[in-house]
Amino acid sequence: MTNEEVLEIAVAMGEIFNDGNEGTAQRLVAEGFVDYEAPEGAPTGPDAYANTARWMRGVWKDARWEIVDAFASGDKATLRVVFSGTHVGEFMGIAPTNKRVEVQHIHIYRIADGKVHEHWAVRDDIELARQLGAWDRPKVGAPVAAA
Incomplete structure (x- = not known):
């Protein structure tokens, strides 16, 4: 597959x-697909990925x-x-807050034969927790406690 074809599938x-x-x-996720962002032992394949998306859309309105x-x-x-x-909806043990959030993610997909076989992600969960009010970021220049 060309780089353009691989990118087109990832974007889709x-x-x-x-x-x-x-x-x-169902069309793009391989049967043996593994989502390394999912908890260990989580189901794999297209149905599991669709279920994750359905759950996320229930936790996060809009x-x-x-x-x-992208490359x-x-x-x-x-x-x-x-x-x-x-x-x-509850997310990572945090009860619904009705707060709007905006955070960065990086997603990597391995694609072969027109299907996604593996997915890795890095999310800024600390910033997400801060925006939800579940974590206070230390102030810049604040004294550090002695060890």
């Missing part, structure tokens, strides 16, 4: 989360993953996205 994965298009999961940067090389595509949404 956004339809699953942004639009709730579970058909895209959830959007906007692509800011592909070989069988991998990398997307830097800004996630935004309003917190209406």
Whole structure:
């Protein structure tokens, strides 16, 4: 596959989360797909990825993953996205706050034979927790406690 084809498939994965298009999961996610962002032992494959998207769309009203940067090389595509949404369901042990958040993610997809086989992600969960009021960022220049 060309870099352009790999990138096109990675970008299309956004339809699953942004639009709730579970058909895209069935079309683009390989049966043996592994999501390394999911908890250990989580189900794999297209149905599992669609279920994750459905759950996220239930936790975050008006959830959007906007692509800011994207590139592909070989069988991998990398997307830097800004996630935004309003917190209406429990997430990472945090009860709904109805607060609107906006945080960055980086997603990497491995694509072969027109299907996504693996996914890795890095999310700014500390910034997310700060925006939800679950964590206070130390002030710049504040004294550090002695060890």
